[in-house]
Amino acid sequence: MDNTNALMVFCEGAHDVAFLYQILKHGLGAKRVKGEDRGGLKFSEYPSPLNNFFKTKMENHAAKDLSQDMAKKFFLPDLILEKNGWFIFIFNSGGKTKYENIKLFIKEFSILHNVAGTFAGDAKSIITDVKYLFFYDADEKNIGDVGVWMHDKFSTIEDIEWQLEPWSFSDGNRYAIQSNKAIYIWGGEDEKGTLEDIIYPIYSNCKADLIKLSEEFVDSAFCWDVEGKEPQRVSKIKANKLKALICIAGQGERPGRPLSAIINDNVLGDKDIMTEEPVFKSLVGFLSTFVGFDD
Known part of the structure; x- marks a missing residue:
């Protein structure tokens, strides 16, 4: 069974997902992942432990007496791409305040990731290395303030100490990297604003x-x-x-x-x-450095 890596990307909304697709496609040559029938990737075709993770969540929800609007509440990736042995899963969280869905996903995925090799099932590959990347608008705040907000929300995920160190932003940088986690802030030249x-x-x-x-x-x-x-x-x-x-x-x-x-x-x-725009090139360079696509 092959080993693979996963980059979990969490965005505020659909516009972020769409723009990141352009960055990854044109700037890094990432390809959309197609299933065996050339349609969308089936859960069984995901690398372990995601091959069982999403399927089990759907089955558990289907067994309950749910209202129609619950169909919108499954936290599934909007887009899946691949680049040099990395699966890139891009999620639309539905807004900056909807961080609880992200935290629940990280908690449940982390538990299963620890036993991915043991319960791989029919998966063709197992996720070994995992990195987490967050994109948020600065809005009216400074970049550092968004980092403080995120540290407050993600320092612990229930009983898991997940992000204990504060985010540190260098002058002129709109991103911070900490081990296998990174945050990138959208905004204008004044370090405020949005995507x-x-x-x-x-x-x-x-x-x-x-x-x-x-x-x-x-x-x-x-x-x-x-x-x-x-x-x-x-x-x-x-x-x-x-x-x-x-x-x-x-x-x-x-x-x-x-x-x-x-x-x-x-x-x-x-x-x-x-691809020659400074902000575009900067984003490509950041992604390459953080993920190590070419390592």
Whole structure:
């Protein structure tokens, strides 16, 4: 039985998942994992212990008398990619405040990972090395403040001492690495803001005329007044404006589609321009260093 590695990536939302797909695909050459029937990967095709982990959780939930909305509460990866012996599982947590799902996953997975070789079943490979990566928006806070918040939430997971050391950010860096864990903060040049502050300049360089027209429409059609508003509200309004103008710019290629689809399909990006953008190259370098894809 082969050994493999796993990178567990936890994002706030679908936009993060879509943008990371572009980073991993164009910047690192990662490939989406297909199942034996070329469709989605079946649970039985996951490396141990995930081959039994998700299947058992689904079976346990199915045995209960659940309401219809429980179908949305299974914490499954939105995207699975592979690169040089690493499975990359990307999860959409549904927002910064939805960290309990992540903690439950880490706890349950850690228990099973310790016995992955013993109860591998029909798995073709076993996960040996595991790394955890978190992406969060800075919003109105400083990068260091987000690190403090995350340390507070993840220092312990029930009785497991999981993240005891505080995150340490160097000047000018929006990420911190600690052993097999890392955190990356989305934001603008002032170290505040959201993912949109990163992707908007990239798309502006790729589709300058289209983005300019979209911005003119958004400014004339809607009100984005932030005068006198609290920092949290200001951050949200600015992010919403960027989401609106990117989404509008993408409608010519993807009419009626949401922002996540526009990012995922890369309708506003140009591979040659994107991969030379400093923020894009920085992200690729960070991922390569943390994971060690080329080791």
